[in-house]
Structures are given as structure tokens and as C-alpha cells.
Amino acid sequence: MSEDKDRQVARRGPRSRTTTIALLFLAVVVLCVYPHFPFVDRLFEAIGHPILLDRKLVSIFIFGILALALNVQVGYAGLQQLGIAAFFGIGAYTTGILTVEKYPFHVGFWGAIVAAPVCAAIAGLAIGAPTLRLRGDYFAIVTLGFGEVVRTIILNLEGITDGPRGLNPIPDPWLPPAVAESSADPARVKYLALYYIAFVLLVGLAIVFRNLERTRLGRALVALREDELATACMGINPVRIKLVALAVGAGLAGLAGALYSTTLTTTAEPSTYDFNYSIMVLCCLIIGGVGSLRGAILGAVVLFGFDNIVSPLITELLQPFAAASSGNVFLQFNNWRWIIFGLALVLMMRFRPEGLWPSSRMKAELHHEDEGPLSKVGP
């Protein structure tokens, strides 16, 4: 049976793989030149509804890094992690504390981009070490609780974190003089710098993870997701592998936090890093495909794009109607947001659990339901 599956995967493999690689290559090239030639923005500006895609792409890249971070934990290791926003927040606040005027550190962006992932990874280890031996759903609760604890602490330690105001201003990254003086407009230089930093990090991480999937560690992670007991019997230490996944994921989330706060020049208010944010990142994976690299990035693009580009655009287009009805709650598109997300989650789980762009392995597994290792015997 499983030979059949392999053959099936192999058969549709080569052709679709070439297409995929060509598509990805095209996407990378387009994104490389996009800041200098923002054709989509020009188009929307021409019809009178600017969408600022060039600015928002930076956030999409950061969100993509966050999705990759969660993918290591949920997609590869199969941890039920419901508190990724906590590590994102820890990264952002580490950056804040290490760079703002108020504190004596002033390590700047490049120092923070190293320190933030380290701090977040240490937090991940600290919460993971005692709790990883718990059953899957208990671990979900621990991470959920941890997220709430971190958010509450950040909010209430006003002496350190400036409470609801957030730490700011976070200075711009230091750049070599040749780069910094390439344009007369410092804001433009900063935008370009962050655009390419985030983009290179996202692409670099995707390549690293692509290769990781074929290493000893990568295979151990996937084995763990499929069957923890069998993995342990094969002589792999599940807790150690899970800890690695947790620390790597937390560290990357911290990295995303450092980039995020630098882009915003503030750590933003603590309520940004709440449970809903964690769930949004999880949604990226669900929509794109749990355990699939390209799926995670696609999910980030779809979700962030919907939330920050499509939704405001529709709201703007509906403005005349909403205004005429004196703020009727049903006519504001924004108010439908959670119903749309909720329905998307429910329908995806029901009809396309492997996501929009799954890895061939997950797809093969989920479509052989009666024999796949993922199908636990239910009640």
C-alpha cells in the first residue's frame, strides 16, 4: 500500500516540481525589484484606491517569518502551540529595551536582531523544559496560559515596559555610509533596508528549512509528529527533539518581533501580542498547509493580504452605503471579519485539512485516511 503511495507521489513529482520551482523563482525575482517598480501600487493609485502594497510587503515578510517559526513547532514537531505571540512579543520588547534612549544599552538594530532571538529561544526553553513531557493538549493549554502571562506581565510592569504605551522610539538600523547616502530621503533608505533584510531572511529561512527536511533532525521531527511512541522506540529522544523545535521556533518568532518593532519604531501596545494573534499565525499554517513551507508562506500572504489589503479596500468601497445607513453594524465589512475567519477555519478542517498548498507528503497521508498514521482511532 505505502509503495503505491510513494509511486503516486513520485509520478506526479517531477513535472509539478519544475512548475513550482519556476513559479517560486519568478516570485523571488518580482519581489526583488518590486520596491523600485511597484506596478500593482501604480495600478491601484490610478483607479483612486491606493493600497500601499510596497509598505505592506515588509509586514507580510515578517508575518511569513513568524509563520515559518510556528511551522517548525506545529508543522514539523507536531506540538500544539497556542502562544506563539508571546515569543513574538518577547522579541519585540527585547529589541525595545536594548535600543531605546531610556535604557543604557543602545545596541542598535544589529545587536537586537541577535539578542532578540536568543532571549525568545531561552524563554521557549524555560517554558518547554518542564512542560514538554505533558500530553499534547495539556501542552496547548500551557502555551496558551504562558501567552496570557507574558502579555499581562508586559502590560503591568509599567516601570520597565512603559505599559500600554509601548517602548519607543526604536532607532532605525545602522547602515554602511555608502548605502545610507544612496538616497536623499532617509525614510526611503530605511524602508528599502528593512524590505531587503526581511526578504532575505524569509527566503534564507525557507531554503534552510527546505534542506532541514532531509537531515537527521528534520526526519526525526517529522517522525515525532507522526508517532511519538514509535519514534521513541527507534531510539530518538522525543523530549530533546521537541525542545530543539520549540527553541528554534521561539527564536525565529523573536527575530520576527525584532523586525516588527523596528519597522513600527515602537514595540506597539502589549495587547498586540494576545491569544488572537497567536491564532492568526496558526490560521496561516492551517490555510496554507500544516507542515508545508510554501503553504506557511502562502498562508501568511493570504491571511495578511486579506486582513490588511483586501478588507480595508472593501470597507472603502462600501463606505457610501455604510455612511448612508448611519453605522449599521451589519453593513460594515470589518464586522464580518471574525465570521469569515471562523468559517474559513471550520471549512478548511472539514474539506481540505491539508491546506491550500500542502507538501506532497501530508497530502498523500491525509487522502489515505483509513491507513495513514495520522488517523488515530477515534471513539
Add this chain to the structure above:
Amino acid sequence: METLAQQLILGVTNGMVFALIALGYTMVYGILELINFAHGDLFMLGSFLALTLIKVFDLPTASSATLLLALPTIAVACAVFGGALNWSVDRLVYKPLRSAPKLAPLVSAIGVSFIFQNLGLFWGGLPLFGSAKDASAQKDVPALISNVNLLGEGAHLRITTKDLMVIVSSVIVMVALYVLVRHTRLGKAMRATAQNPAAARLMGIDVDRVIGATFVIGGGLAGIASVIYALYINTVHYQAGFQNGLYAFTAAVLGGIGNIPGAVLGALVIGVVRALCSQYIGAQWEPAVVFGMLILLLVFRPAGLLGSHVREKV
């Protein structure tokens, strides 16, 4: 000393409401090993129904005899609503995922929770609650039950009619649940299914019916809790389900998830801890204290206060 006693009373009263919600979580988890994230929001929708019925029947102007008849009727209506809604959600959303990986029903439950929250927002935008602009605002529930101190107005301690209403009605519901689970055929089937679904099925128990019944009972308890909550706290808000649901869920874990008396004990502990925390540390630290306690408990005693350690089924 008096402050302490007063906070204990407050904590126990709040804990009773959490207990009714926590029971719904723990019963579903006990049978399906599913964290039903939508449960808290089901409770929230119930409280909106309660407020709607109170407004439609114009209860603030009714005599106390009418109230004595009307409030239990509303409680029954909300229980039926909660039970029916919970049952339909199980049928439509969770049931097709019974054999899927565990993440699937969990994510679906989060999706249902989002949908419910959004419905709550829309419910608050109905003309009945005034201007549609304030759909997201907190809605006031008229004070139908007097806040008179039962110990006399001069006494140092306050135990009000309201507190008594909460405690008495919760205890009645819990006793009814206990009798149902311990002494009926359905209860026996539920306990058997929770222990081992496959074996229960082999013994001729219709497991699907038992699961359906569990969702109905859990939803019904949340419906009753929502009426008690609306009358006790006197506000209704579309986001109230999330926070209260989280606390109730914590309570269920604290007591040993799947364990019915444990959920009640856990809820009382959570209620008291919250009350003491807001008195002595500061209300803004409540989430950190409650969830910190939860994490510590899971580290040192993962089975909860009353749960026994069960080896994971292989």
C-alpha cells in the same frame, strides 16, 4: 479579617458560575479529548438571549411574583438554547472530524468560537439594545434581584440575596447533574464512554448518542450559567465569553480534566484566587496569577487536584 472573609464569599460566588461553565468543558473533554473553545462563547450567546428575553417581556416592571415564575422560565429557555446550539455544532462541525488528527477539531472549535463572538457582536447591534453604533459596547442587564444584605444593613459582612441566588441555583443544578451521571442509564453510559469508547461500543452503547447527550447537557449548563451570570454581574458583552471561558477551562484542568467534582473544586479555587488577587495584588494581575498557577500545577501535578494519573492510551 473581614476583608478576607468578604473576598472569600465573593470568590465562592464567582466560582459557582465558573463551575457551571467548567462542567461543560470537562464533560466534553472527558469523552472526546477535545478542548471545546467555543464553549465560553456559547455561554456568552446565552447571556445575550437572557437579556433579550428580559427586555422583551419587560421584566424590570414586573411584580416579584411574576419574577419568581419568569426567571426560572428564562433559565430553562437559555438551557434549551445552549443545549440545542451545542448539539448542532457537534453535529455539523466536530462529528465529521472524529477520526481526523487531533489538531483538526481543536482548530474547528477555535473557528466556531470566532463565529460565535461575531454573532454576539451582531446580536448587540439589534435595535432592541439601542443604537446599532454601539454594537460592541457592554450591555447593562437591569437589576432584577435585590442587592440587600441578608445579615442586616449594619453588619460588617455582606451576603446579599443575589449571592444566595447564585449559590442556591448552582448547587441545585450540580446536584441534578450528579444524580444524572451517577444514577441513570445515560449517566452510566457516559461514564463508560469516557473510560473507553471502543469498549463501550462493544457493550452495546450507542456512543454517538452519548456524545450528543454530553454536548446537550454541557450546553444546557452553560445556558443556565449565562442567566445566573447576567443577573449577578448585570452586564453582557460579546467578548465576555472568551475570558470567562478561559478561566472556566483553567478550572476544569485544575480539578483534573474529565473529572466532574474536580471541575467544581477547581472553579471554586479559581474564584477564590481571583478574588484574593484583586484584593491583595491588584486586579490587573489576575490573568498572570491564574495562568501562572495553571502552568505550575500542570508541571507538578498534571492530573489536576482530583484527577488520578492515567497512562496515555497507545
